[in-house]
Amino acid sequence: MTNIVVLISGSGTNLQALIDAHQKGDLPVNIAAVISNRPQAYGLERARLAGIETAVIDHTRFETREDFDQALQARIDACNPQLVVLAGFMRILTEGFTRHYLGRMLNIHPSLLPKYQGLHTHQRALDAGDEIHGVSVHFVTPQLDDGPNVIQAVVPILPDDDAATLAERVQAQEHIIYPMAVAWFAEGRLRMDNGACLLDNTPLPASGFVVDTRVN
Numbered sequence: 210m211t212n213i214v215v216l217i218s219g220s221g222t223n224l225q226a227l228i229d230a231h232q233k234g235d236l237p238v239n240i241a242a243v244i245s246n247r248p249q250a251y252g253l254e255r256a257r258l259a260g261i262e263t264a265v266i267d268h269t270r271f272e273t274r275e276d277f278d279q280a281l282q283a284r285i286d287a288c289n290p291q292l293v294v295l296a297g298f299m300r301i302l303t304e305g306f307t308r309h310y311l312g313r314m315l316n317i318h319p320s321l322l323p324k325y326q327g328l329h330t331h332q333r334a335l336d337a338g339d340e341i342h343g344v345s346v347h348f349v350t351p352q353l354d355d356g357p358n359v360i361q362a363v364v365p366i367l368p369d370d371d372a373a374t375l376a377e378r379v380q381a382q383e384h385i386i387y388p389m390a391v392a393w394f395a396e397g398r399l400r401m402d403n404g405a406c407l408l409d410n411t412p413l414p415a416s417g418f419v420v421d422t423r424v425n
Contacts, residue, residue: 211238211395214290216281216298217245221252222380223296223317223387228259230388238395241288244281246300268300278306285310292394295349296387304351312401314349315394317387319379321361321416322347326354331372331379342366342375344383345417346390348401357406358417359390359399365423386420 215224224243230236243256246268256263264284271277277300285293295316307314320330322345334342343363350356362382366375393399398409406413 211292212241212288212290213238213292213294213391213395214241214285214288215243215256215294215296216285217243217250217252217296218247218299219250219252219297221250221255221296223383224252225255226384227294227296227388227391228255228261230392232259236388236392236395238292238391241290242284244284246277246281246298252297274301275303275305278303282306282309292391294387294391301353302349307349307351311350312348315346315359315387315390316349316354316356317344317346317383318354319344319376319383321345321363322354322358329372331375334366335370335372335375340366341423342379344379344386346387347417348406350404357401357404357413358415359393359406359408359413360386360418360420361416362386362420363422382420382422 217224231238240261242262242264244264244266245253246266248265248267253263266281266284268277291313293310293314321343325333341363343361345361346359348356364378364382400407406417
């Protein structure tokens, strides 16, 4: 069974989606540990309730980003994971760290990448007058939010949306597609090769596998 480590910084709703999928038998992984850079992250409690080992590597206790990443890497590697899953982990990672896990680290980002890398994606989509928005799961590379897409979920932007209502619609899809992507990796169906995503040995398009919620 594939060993994974999940990194969080906050409430851990995507972590909970992974835990739920595992408990239902839909996710063939062992969640070896949940690690947070913030001691008060509620996701740690979610992990404890599920009987999962937790650890805190508090980034405020390190003088440099490199020192923090080295400590984090050592803690992750002690679990011997085949995959590292970023689930709301709000840290910009150093190039050395990302290269160490190249091809075996996934992230989820609330936009249709490459659109709206970084923060405040929902408001930016609204401000741009977009008709659609969504969420992407991608492999992590040294460039921020720039690794190849595995899967995207597309949601409509409705006339009366604000950032909060749009975020709620996007988050519902996050909880569906992230367990899917992790399961594909665990089942040996998904891999990154030469900067591209392959699913069942077939290269995916730049958008990845697309789930369009506008289609009935």
